[in-house]
Amino acid sequence: MEEKEITVNIKKYNDKDGAFWKSYKLKADKYTQMTEVLRRIKSEQDPSLAYRASCHMAVCGSCSMKINGIPSLACRTIALQAVDEKNEINVESMDYYPGVRDLITDIDVFYDKMYKVMPRLIADESVLMGENEQRMTPENQTEVWKFQECIYCGLCVSACPSVKEDEQFLGPAAHAKGFRFVDDVRDTKRSERLDLLMDSAYRCTSCYMCYEVCPQDVQPVIAIKKTKNYLDQYKGNTPITIMARKHDDTVENLIETTGKIKESTLFLKTFGFGEAMRDAIDMLKSGKFKYAFEKDSNVKNMNEIKGMMGEKK
């Protein structure tokens, strides 16, 4: 098979020398995975190179790192597809997690978030005793499986801006994991789970970075949105969920009465006068305030809209 020489630049790190870049040259063909590139560098050129890798087929989530700046699984990355015009590739450890050695980071903070969402099914006692059979529709299975496919690789948390700003945000992976059980018809603890997840769900900014980087297409941000759909069933109240309820009620009310979402009213009702004023000042500063006076026309087919809203209720 045709081979091409490539240069792999790896950002190495150890306690003694700190961080430094080192380059390696080797040949790769059109099928060579980055895990194999690393294995060969280690075996043939630099035995001290440290990285994690296990299954090399994207189901174990070990080989998370940044390749050309993009959070990636090394095994899912084909070397010749990743090289630039000079046939070079840059490899670094993931962001956010503390570096340990070369490409290895300490992702305990990721695991801790996973443990926080009670990541296990609690079935009915009669099922556990073997007295009852659990059934599950194929549709429910498909939905649960979608979010269960998370492989604990940690890439989404490493890429998530909210996690870095807000310690109370559980992060994308834990939300996908938590929601997978909320949504499972076999589980008996939905209300406890909503207690764990609801407040945190509203700490997500819906930036979709997790959606972008997830190598399994788990779509954690969708799990977060779907969790919010359970707000009606959530019994607790935190400052964030109180605001969320106001927001939801206002949206519903506005649509019902005017057929549209009036941003200014929505803002005022959700955040209150003080917060709205503060934001109004920001808008003035940025020159966006003029849009608040834009005239809009009335919705004509209100009856149709009322009908649809009525159906929902």
Next chain:
Amino acid sequence: MEKKEYDAVILGGGLAGLMAANIVAAAGFSVAVVSKVFPTRSHSAAAEGGIAAYMMGNSDPNDDPDFMSYDEVKGGDYLVDQDAAELLSKKSGEIVSLLDAWGAPFNRQPDGRIALRYFGGQTYPRTRFIADKTGMALLHTLFEHSTGFKNIEYYNEYYVLDIVKEGNNVNGLVAMEMKTLNPIYLKSRALLIASGGIGMMYKHTTNSYINTGDGQGIALRSGVALKDPEFVQFHPTGLYPSDILISEAARAEGAILKNNKGERFMAKYAPHKFDLAPRDIVSRSMTIEIREGRGFEGGYLGLDLRHLGKKYIMERLALAYDAAKNFSGVDASEEMIPVRPAQHYFMGGIDVDTTGTNHDLNGIFSAGESACVSVHGANRLGSNSLLETVVYGRETGNTMVEFLKTHKNVETNSNVEPIIDAAYAYIKRETGEHFGVLTEELRDIMWDNVGIFRDNDKLAEAVSKIKDLRVRAKSMYVTDKTSNYNTELFNALETRNMLDVAYTMATAALNRKETRGAHFRDDFPERDDKNWMKHTITYLAGDEVKISYKPVTYTRWKPEVRVY
């Protein structure tokens, strides 16, 4: 040095280890699970196709557990202990129900019951599955279930050096924290080895990089026997050229193997079962096709899924589709997937009975791929490895609970310094052999000489070469002298384990002068029930492999000719 005491120490965080951990912890005993990776990185995650189970009221109406046992016995070419196979079949339904109750999201039938499909060597369809990532889903289920126990402590990214013995009793093990190289003595009266397979000693393998026979290696070094180590399974459909597994589920769902003439060549070798004949037969047939010039350039064959249609492929075989697309650049709905056989599974392992007990050391148990309960005999059927890990993981867990109830801790504080010194010696040495050189040589020898087709000359050469590698390994050294996640040291220690295990495998293969299941000898192409219907028992004594035999357990099935 740090020392901690537990009732049970479990080496390995894969399916077998975690199932046992859940059982032992549920009985109230303290458990330490030691693994060189975080549990969900274990090789169990790579199992794709499914788990075989006869479920009462949810199986083919003609099926029953006896058919299942018969399939296992015949599939294993009559080297199966029939009591072990019967237990496996009998408990298969309830274990799947348990996994379901613990949250495993099995694929469903329209009425909400667990779905099933055919796998190779099955008389009736029995394989239960979760898309084609069954192992991953089950592993996560067991790991997540275990997070509910406060008395399970995880030692993730700890590398195990050796077993600690006091006389004939287990007294725990010594491990090293990989991040710091700090040694820790984990003292316990019960030790379960559930460390998985050995694939990395083969040049072409579907196994994870971590499958280096660590558990088998430390067992051999403490005087524990490996049973039937000559039996190694080669999976027919490793993706070319990366050797990533394309699940048997593909053929179960209707994919067909074709040679460069477009012929469905399995019709010639297995006129009844075709592409779903047991793996040893399909792998040999493929090797013959390639050897006789009917393969594609580069040495592979085609796996044809095109007639299944893209929608069906994406629903049932998403991983196979993705793997072919990402790693070989092939769209399986439009082109054939390039495949060739690759090492896949180790039928041999630590010699245990159907309770998971080894009788060489008091307090040592084994389950999963690292064990040999003899349910797979000379060749394992697809969907039975996952089943074995959970059924025998649970059986062994229950055995350990009984053992812990009746056995006190070994009082003595064993001297563990020599174990640690042996590991540090690789760092202290300034010159010598490098692990990479030894490993690459071993991987070539095992693939070329202890592979799909074997004979006296090849095997004798392998034994002598591995003997030589073991001598050279005594002067192995690592260039990295730091204690800062020194992966080079762990690679060296893995090489030591692989060499010890490979040595027994090659020696046992040379010794068995017949063809049975996956052990195919060109010079003895027939099965020889008169002389070889027996298990090989191997001990490692210094530089020698000592071989003895054990009878195969029969209950009801007499050996017959194995055709498919």
